[in-house]
Amino acid sequence: MSQTTLKRTPLFDMIAPTGKMVDFAGFEMPVLFSSIKEEHLAVREQVGMFDVSHMGELFVTGPDALSFLQHTLSNDISKIVIGQAQYNVLCQEDGGTVDDLLVYRLAEHDYLLVVNASNIEKDETHLRQYLQGDVTLENQSDAYGQIAVQGPKAMEVLNTLTELALDEIKFFRFVQGQLAGVDMLVSRSGYTGEDGFELYMRASDAGVVWQALIEAGVMPCGLGARDTLRFEACLPLYGHELSATISPIEAGMGFAVKPQVKSFVGSDVLLKQKEQGPGRRLIGLELLDKGIARQDAPVLVNGETVGFVTTGTLPPTVGKAIALALVPTEYATGDSFEVEVRGKKLAARRIDTPFYRRSK
Numbered sequence: 505m506s507q508t509t510l511k512r513t514p515l516f517d518m519i520a521p522t523g524k525m526v527d528f529a530g531f532e533m534p535v536l537f538s539s540i541k542e543e544h545l546a547v548r549e550q551v552g553m554f555d556v557s558h559m560g561e562l563f564v565t566g567p568d569a570l571s572f573l574q575h576t577l578s579n580d581i582s583k584i585v586i587g588q589a590q591y592n593v594l595c596q597e598d599g600g601t602v603d604d605l606l607v608y609r610l611a612e613h614d615y616l617l618v619v620n621a622s623n624i625e626k627d628e629t630h631l632r633q634y635l636q637g638d639v640t641l642e643n644q645s646d647a648y649g650q651i652a653v654q655g656p657k658a659m660e661v662l663n664t665l666t667e668l669a670l671d672e673i674k675f676f677r678f679v680q681g682q683l684a685g686v687d688m689l690v691s692r693s694g695y696t697g698e699d700g701f702e703l704y705m706r707a708s709d710a711g712v713v714w715q716a717l718i719e720a721g722v723m724p725c726g727l728g729a730r731d732t733l734r735f736e737a738c739l740p741l742y743g744h745e746l747s748a749t750i751s752p753i754e755a756g757m758g759f760a761v762k763p764q765v766k767s768f769v770g771s772d773v774l775l776k777q778k779e780q781g782p783g784r785r786l787i788g789l790e791l792l793d794k795g796i797a798r799q800d801a802p803v804l805v806n807g808e809t810v811g812f813v814t815t816g817t818l819p820p821t822v823g824k825a826i827a828l829a830l831v832p833t834e835y836a837t838g839d840s841f842e843v844e845v846r847g848k849k850l851a852a853r854r855i856d857t858p859f860y861r862r863s864k
Contacts, residue, residue: 510531510532511530512531515651515710518715523536528621529621529622530621533726535727536726536729543724544725544819546655546729547654551653551658552725553651553654553723553724554651554652554654554727555650556702560624562644562645563614563615563640564616564617564639565613565642566613566639567637568636568638569614569639572635572637575768577607578770579593579607579760580765580766584609586612588609588677591605591606592605593605593752593761595768595771596770597773599751599774599777601752602623602627602630603742605619605620618650622742623742628643649710650702651702651705651710652694652701652703654695654696654698656698656699656862658698659671662690665683665716666682666683666684670690670692673701676691683713686705686712687705687706696730697733697739697860698862733819735815735859736822736860738756738859740755740756744815750814751770753777754777754785754786755786755830756857764778786830787830788826788859789816789829790824790855791826792850793850795845795850796825797827797843797852798813798817799813800812800813801813801844802843803842804844805835805838809844811829811830811831811832813843816828816843822860828857829843
C-alpha cells in the first residue's frame with residue numbers, strides 16, 4: 505500500500521494506531537479494529553461508530569438549484585422539505601448508474617449531496633455538464649468530517665452529548681445544532697439496517713466528536729462490518745448492486761426513480777424498464793453446499809450461466825452463506841440455482857430479501 509498516494513480522513517491520526525488500515529476508494533481506511541464479527545454484532549445489539557469522512561459533500565445552491573437537481577437526479581426533489589433527506593440515483597443517458605447518493609435540503613435554495621467516496625470527482629464532472637441557469641455547484645468534500653453512529657442504543661448514547669431532541673427527529677430528517685460541543689448536522693439515517701444517526705461537522709472538529717464518543721463507550725467499527733451490515737439489510741453498494749451497467753430499476757431501487765413524474769437524465773430508458781419490467785432482477789440466494797460466493801461468481805440454472813453474484817458472504821447475524829445475484833427476469837422467480845465458486849458448482853436456493861430486518 506502506497507501511503508504517499510492515499511488520501512486520509514481528518515480522523516486518520518486517531519484511528520490508524522488501532523485500526524487495520526487498507527486502501528478503499530483511494531483513502532487509507534480501517535477495515536476493522538477488533539474483528540468484523542464483534543463490530544457487526546455491536547451495531548446490531550448495542551452501538552458502534554464508523555469514520556465515513558471519505559464520503560463526498562457537494563453543495564448545490566441558487567434559485568435554479570431545484571430545476572437543476574430535478575433534471576439530473578432520479579427522485580422527485582420537489583417533494584423534499586427543508587430538514588429532510590432523500591435517497592437518489594445519478595444516472596447515465598442509457599439508464600446505467602453513475603452513483604447513488606443522499607440529498608439534504610438545507611434551505612429554500614440550498615441542497616447538500618452526499619456521494620460515494622470513489623465517485624466524488626466523477627459525480628462532480630457528470631453534474632457540471634448539465635449546469636444551467638442561476639445555480640452553483642461546490643465540492644467541499646475535504647472541508648467536512650462524517651461519523652455514523654449506529655445501533656439500537658445510538659440515541660441513548662448521543663443524548664448524553666447533546667441537548668438536541670434526537671427522539672423528535674424522524675427517519676431521513678435532520679437538524680443542525682451542537683453535539684459534544686461541536687456545531688454539526690445530525691441526520692437520522694445510516695447504512696446498517698439499524699436505527700442511528702449520521703453526524704456531519706467541519707473536518708477540524710471531527711476528532712473532538714470521535715473522542716467524545718469513545719469516552720461514551722461507543723465501539724469503533726471498520727469497513728468490514730459496515731459492508732456485512734449493509735449487505736444483510738440489502739442496501740446497495742455502488743460497484744456491486746449498482747454500476748454503469750446496472751440500472752437502479754434492475755437493482756430494485758425503483759422507489760427512488762420517478763420517470764413517470766418528471767424528465768431527467770436517463771428517464772426515457774428507466775420509464776420503459778418500469779412499465780415493461782427490467783430484463784434483469786436482483787435476487788437473494790442461500791448456498792446449500794459449503795462455500796461462500798463472492799462478487800462476480802457465476803450463477804447457473806440447469807448448468808447454464810445466467811447471471812452473477814453482486815455481493816456474497818457469511819454475515820454474523822444471518823449466520824449462513826448468502827448472496828445477492830443479478831439474473832434475467834425469467835429466472836428471478838425460480839428456486840433452484842447453482843453458484844460457481846473456485847471451479848465448483850454449489851447448490852443454492854432463492855430466498856426472500858432483505859436478509860435482515862430490525863424489529864421496530
